[in-house]
Amino acid sequence: xxxxxxxxxxxxxxxxxxxxxxxxxxxxxxxxxxxxxxxxxxxxxxxxxxxxxxxxxxxxxxxxxxxxxxxxxxxxxxxxxxxxxxxxxxxxxxxxxxxxxxxxxxxxxxxxxxxxxxxxxxxxxxxxxxxxxxxxxxxxxxxxxxxxxxxxxxxxxxxxxxxxxxxxxxxxxxxxxxxxxxxxxxxxxxxxxxxxxxxxxxxxxxxxxxxxx
Numbered sequence: 107x108x109x110x111x112x113x114x115x116x117x118x119x120x121x122x123x124x125x126x127x128x129x130x131x132x133x134x135x136x137x138x139x140x141x142x143x144x145x146x147x148x149x150x151x152x153x154x155x156x157x158x159x160x161x162x163x164x165x166x167x168x169x170x171x172x173x174x175x176x177x178x179x180x181x182x183x184x185x186x187x188x189x190x191x192x193x194x195x196x197x198x199x200x201x202x203x204x205x206x207x208x209x210x211x212x213x214x215x216x217x218x219x220x221x222x223x224x225x226x227x228x229x230x231x232x233x234x235x236x237x238x239x240x241x242x243x244x245x246x247x248x249x250x251x252x253x254x255x256x257x258x259x260x261x262x263x264x265x266x267x268x269x270x271x272x273x274x275x276x277x278x279x280x281x282x283x284x285x286x287x288x289x290x291x292x293x294x295x296x297x298x299x300x301x302x303x304x305x306x307x308x309x310x311x312x313x314x315x316x317x318x319x
Contacts, residue, residue, distance in 0.1 A: 113151035117141065118158050125164050125175055126258040132177040136165065163259065178263050180315055186260045187308045193253045194237070194304070195297045200244035202293050213239040213285050221278060229274060230261065236281055240288055264311050276306070 159165035220232040287296035
């Protein structure tokens, strides 16, 4: 039997998952009494969990209002996409020399599922599964953790907007070419394509904002 996690960790992880998945949207108020009742604990570990989420940038604690789900400005998201380029290109550089046939097969199976999926709501998740599959062979746990955390922040802002603006065909072709370059061990071309791929996401984010305006 696994040891029971401390209450603040359980609350923190549950709220983090709900925020990153979009179940808790920007500006949602997080009342300590309601959360304490929901998790069956006192308000003290809830307060600690909210402080930890504030340090992660997911929650904002305001005077006279309490904790709310933090919002991201367009500039915040564009900066995080620049961070994506830096972190993920570095991970890909380290990963390509370590890739085995099993890694290529796994990535191909994800792309096959992505190609068959008609629902735009699923494209973002499958897109990330593919990206993760080509970074994981780098075997750098701290780097991968930073990539995952940064992507989580960005994804809660761009999840559906980018899927609908960018469509499916261009990302599909770029994914297939990126995987081919990984197979050929062409590190420089793969990194260049990955950077262009994420730059296109930045353009889609900006286009989505224009359309919403």
